[in-house]
Amino acid sequence: xxxxxxxxxxxxxxxxxxxxxxxxxxxxxxxxxxxxxxxxxxxxxxxxxxxxxxxxxxxxxxxxxxxxxxxxxxxxxxxxxxxxxxxxxxxxxxxxxxxxxxxxxxxxxxxxxxxxxxxxxxxxxxxxxxxxxxxxxxxxxxxxxxxxxxxxxxxxxxxxxxxxxxxxxxxxxxxxxxxx
Numbered sequence: 576x577x578x579x580x581x582x583x584x585x586x587x588x589x590x591x592x593x594x595x596x597x598x599x600x601x602x603x604x605x606x607x608x609x610x611x612x613x614x615x616x617x618x619x620x621x622x623x624x625x626x627x628x629x630x631x632x633x634x635x636x637x638x639x640x641x642x643x644x645x646x647x648x649x650x651x652x653x654x655x656x657x658x659x660x661x662x663x664x665x666x667x668x669x670x671x672x673x674x675x676x677x678x679x680x681x682x683x684x685x686x687x688x689x690x691x692x693x694x695x696x697x698x699x700x701x702x703x704x705x706x707x708x709x710x711x712x713x714x715x716x717x718x719x720x721x722x723x724x725x726x727x728x729x730x731x732x733x734x735x736x737x738x739x740x741x742x743x744x745x746x747x748x749x750x751x752x753x754x755x
Contacts, residue, residue, distance in 0.1 A: 620655035620753040642736045649728045656722050659755045661713040666748025670699040672732050674745045680733040688724040690714035
């Protein structure tokens with residue numbers, strides 16, 4: 576009789592265990608999976624505005640006399656996560672403000688978050704000490720946590736000393752290349 580009783584107990588314990596496991600399965604459960612995620616950021620530098628413009632309204636005034644200097648500033652933002660070098664190169668009209676055959680004396684400066692900002696104007700040209708000379712470069716040093724840098728391009732136009740320049744718009748271009 577003890578055998579029968581033990582058998583009944585074993586049966587009921589097994590049945591209860593089976594019902595509990597079915598109830599757990601029916602009610603759901605959990606099986607966590609830990610996912611490891613990696614994203615890669617390459618070294619890069621890019622200008623916030625890839626095609627900035629200095630228009631007639633950006634100058635501190637119009638030229639109205641001989642030997643008159645006028646200036647304009649284009650505040651540029653450079654995003655970078657690496658140390659870079661900014662190199663200016665001449666664009667349209669060799670970087671000299673020109674209308675037909677007339678020119679204005681054109682000079683440049685770079686200021687802002689560069690290693691050695693210009694303190695004096697550099698003439699548009701490729702000669703020694705001139706703005707477009709290949710040795711004229713500007714460094715921007717990346718600082719961890721700061722990936723945005725101000726680079727200001729200043730332009731000066733001066734009318735000729737001995738004659739009135741032709742009226743109208745004078746144009747030129749320059750390219751600032753950030754490389755690493």
